Amino acid sequence: MSRVSFNCTMQEGQIGEETRVELAVALQQITQDVLGESPDDVPVTFSDIPSGFGFRGGEPSTTSLVRGSIVGGVTQDVREDFMRRICDCWMEISGCTVDELVVSARDV
Amino acid sequence: MPYYRCVVPKDSVPYDQRAAVAKAFTDIHCGNTGAPRSFVHVVFDEADDRWETPYFLDGGNRAGRSEEVKAELLSDLIGAFREITGVAPEAFSGRITEGPAKWTMEGGMVLPEPGEETEEWYSHGQAAAGG
Numbered sequence: 001m002s003r004v005s006f007n008c009t010m011q012e013g014q015i016g017e018e019t020r021v022e023l024a025v026a027l028q029q030i031t032q033d034v035l036g037e038s039p040d041d042v043p044v045t046f047s048d049i050p051s052g053f054g055f056r057g058g059e060p061s062t063t064s065l066v067r068g069s070i071v072g073g074v075t076q077d078v079r080e081d082f083m084r085r086i087c088d089c090w091m092e093i094s095g096c097t098v099d100e101l102v103v104s105a106r107d108v
Numbered sequence: 109m110p111y112y113r114c115v116v117p118k119d120s121v122p123y124d125q126r127a128a129v130a131k132a133f134t135d136i137h138c139g140n141t142g143a144p145r146s147f148v149h150v151v152f153d154e155a156d157d158r159w160e161t162p163y164f165l166d167g168g169n170r171a172g173r174s175e176e177v178k179a180e181l182l183s184d185l186i187g188a189f190r191e192i193t194g195v196a197p198e199a200f201s202g203r204i205t206e207g208p209a210k211w212t213m214e215g216g217m218v219l220p221e222p223g224e225e226t227e228e229w230y231s232h233g234q235a236a237a238g239g
Binding site: 049052053054055056057058059061063065076079080083084087098099101102103104105106107 | 146152207212
């Protein structure tokens with residue numbers, strides 16, 4: 001069983017297939033660097049919210065959500081480092097702004 | 109956060125109603141909790157999930173609010189959805205689950221616990237909303 005997994009939800013048409021591959025590799029690399037997990041053991045799934053179905057602040061949304069799950073949990077210091085690195089790499093690869101990204105890392 | 113996912117039957121809620129519900133949910137959440145508008149996410153999902161009712165509100169919020177606030181929030185959200193869409197009371201229900209704020213980073217900042225919000229956090233939320 002994988003200890004760490006990601007479910008990424010994006011607004012339709014915002015992030016192409018090639019970029020998704022890059023993002024998945026980056027998430028797996030960060031997981032290895034911070035939590036020591038083998039990239040092969042870190043599943044990453046992507047799903048799209050259809051245009052006109054996602055809103056933020058009452059307006060059409062351009063926000064992506066990256067939801068990480070960590071079996072067994074981590075300390076808050078590690079979690080914050082983990083989430084910060086994910087934010088930085090996601091913005092760099094996707095070109096989104098810091099206000100177009102929500103990252104979570106929950107203990108399960 | 110908050111993240112309000114409205115599970116609805118396929119083609120049952122047109123865009124203008126979805127937009128109206130999203131605005132109403134944002135007004136209600138911010139009115140009840142004082143959170144910045146830019147932190148309120150509303151998504152409509154024509155999924156095949158099986159819930160108690162054909163229409164279902166699956167909400168996720170930061171933990172730490174009183175039971176009274178949570179109950180009022182859920183009641184207001186459900187009421188607004190029904191009023192805008194015309195869905196019968198018995199066809200729509202919902203729940204709000206909670207998680208620790210510190211598990212989420214939004215706008216580059218770890219979310220504060222309810223009641224521990226700082227001026228910096230509010231300022232960032234207003235800037236993100238363009239207001």
